[in-house]
Amino acid sequence: MWGAVVCGDRLSLLLRGALVVTRLRMCSSRVYRALKRSPRQQETASVAALRSIRGPAMSLSGKVAVVTGAAQGLGKAFARVLLKNGTKVALLDVDEDAGAATEAALRDEFGSDATLFLRCDVCSDEEMKNAFQKTLQQFGRLDVVCNNAGIINETNWQKMVDVNLNGVVRGTYLALQHMKKENGGQGGVIINVASMAGLGTIPAVPIYTATKHGVVGFSKALAAASSAAGYGVRINVLCPAFVQTAILSSMQMEETTGQFHSLINMVEKLMNVHGILEVDEVAEALLQLLQDETKNGAVLMMNTKGATYTNLPAAGDSRPAATHSSVVI
Numbered sequence: 001m002w003g004a005v006v007c008g009d010r011l012s013l014l015l016r017g018a019l020v021v022t023r024l025r026m027c028s029s030r031v032y033r034a035l036k037r038s039p040r041q042q043e044t045a046s047v048a049a050l051r052s053i054r055g056p057a058m059s060l061s062g063k064v065a066v067v068t069g070a071a072q073g074l075g076k077a078f079a080r081v082l083l084k085n086g087t088k089v090a091l092l093d094v095d096e097d098a099g100a101a102t103e104a105a106l107r108d109e110f111g112s113d114a115t116l117f118l119r120c121d122v123c124s125d126e127e128m129k130n131a132f133q134k135t136l137q138q139f140g141r142l143d144v145v146c147n148n149a150g151i152i153n154e155t156n157w158q159k160m161v162d163v164n165l166n167g168v169v170r171g172t173y174l175a176l177q178h179m180k181k182e183n184g185g186q187g188g189v190i191i192n193v194a195s196m197a198g199l200g201t202i203p204a205v206p207i208y209t210a211t212k213h214g215v216v217g218f219s220k221a222l223a224a225a226s227s228a229a230g231y232g233v234r235i236n237v238l239c240p241a242f243v244q245t246a247i248l249s250s251m252q253m254e255e256t257t258g259q260f261h262s263l264i265n266m267v268e269k270l271m272n273v274h275g276i277l278e279v280d281e282v283a284e285a286l287l288q289l290l291q292d293e294t295k296n297g298a299v300l301m302m303n304t305k306g307a308t309y310t311n312l313p314a315a316g317d318s319r320p321a322a323t324h325s326s327v328v329i
């Protein structure tokens with residue numbers, strides 16, 4: 001009889017252990033790879049690769065962005081890379097303390113007028129609407145929206161669906177409302193953060209997997225609609241593999257009875273295959289999706305081996321999905 005067994009501490013201890021073992025293994029192999037290449041070669045390879053496939057570049061200087069889930073982790077790294085490129089950033093997050101601390105740190109680094117923290121739950125229509133309004137009041141325009149907030153909680157899966165999928169839909173539609181040209185907006189770009197779990201599957205977290213597949217499908221469909229309607233808004237998806245942030249250690253996993261170790265082993269195997277990225281590496285990929293004006297409906301997946309655009313079929317394209325494009329960064 002299928003039933004869910006909440007594994008709680010034992011499972012998270014096992015996973016933390018797997019994370020530590022994997023990280024040590026990955027560190028040693030990444031150190032080995034890094035040592036094999038000189039710093040210049042390493043720098044050249046990564047910067048040239050990122051630039052080599054970029055189309056005409058959108059300037060970020062003087063632009064305004066909203067980033068959800070910006071108090072820590074990937075969202076904080078996204079906010080920082082945008083600020084480094086001259087963008088003003090509204091930091092939206094439900095965690096008031098972390099958000100205020102991140103705002104203070106980023107103001108110290110980029111100036112008091114560069115960023116604004118707004119406590120905001122992406123599950124709330126009212127709070128999201130108000131946060132977008134306050135962003136426009138503060139900075140006068142809106143050019144970039146990164147719907148990044150997300151959680152992993154297979155126990156309270158309804159909440160996870162609300163944050164990971166409904167929150168992305170809410171942020172995307174608010175972005176369109178303020179940016180699309182038919183409403184008097186200047187156009188812009190939306191980056192929705194999915195995961196490689198949105199392109200394949202992680203059996204240990206089936207509902208998380210579903211939310212990320214939903215983000216990919218929604219974003220690609222709306223990108224095609226935006227293009228057809230002439231909104232002037234590009235919509236792209238970022239699908240990182242594992243990244244060193246709090247989400248991995250904070251998750252509560254519920255799983256079917258009797259497959260405990262096999263599910264954990266699958267996650268550990270995926271970690272070995274994909275490695276564990278640093279947040280700044282993913283932030284560089286975000287820049288590419290933002291600035292490459294040829295990218296609309298693009299899905300950029302990345303792990304420690306590099307980044308690849310996947311060729312998921314566009315709307316109306318009946319050909320089978322060829323998952324990988326030729327370019328690897």
Ligand SMILES: NC(=O)c1ccc[n+]([C@@H]2O[C@H](COP(=O)([O-])OP(=O)(O)OC[C@H]3O[C@@H](n4cnc5c(N)ncnc54)[C@H](O)[C@@H]3O)[C@@H](O)[C@H]2O)c1
Nearest residue numbers: 069072073074094095121122149150195242243245246247
């Ligand atoms: N870390 C990874 O391995 C990984 C891999 C692929 C994709 N992702 C995705 O990246 C995104 C960011 O995750 P992270 O790894 O930085 O996690 P994180 O836990 O470090 O940061 C997530 C942030 O979102 C905020 N948040 C959570 N619920 C919210 C809500 N209802 N409203 C507003 N803010 C909320 C949290 O307070 C936190 O600051 C998520 O969508 C996650 O699914 C993470």
Ligand SMILES: CCCCC[C@H](O)/C=C/C=C\C=C\C=C\[C@@H](O)[C@@H](O)CCCC(=O)O
Nearest residue numbers: 195196197199200201202205241242267323
């Ligand atoms: C229990 C850990 C949850 C971590 C969630 C976070 O989003 C990290 C995900 C990291 C990697 C996921 C990899 C999934 C890989 C396989 O599903 C693979 O089939 C994907 C293939 C995609 C493709 O080639 O197009």
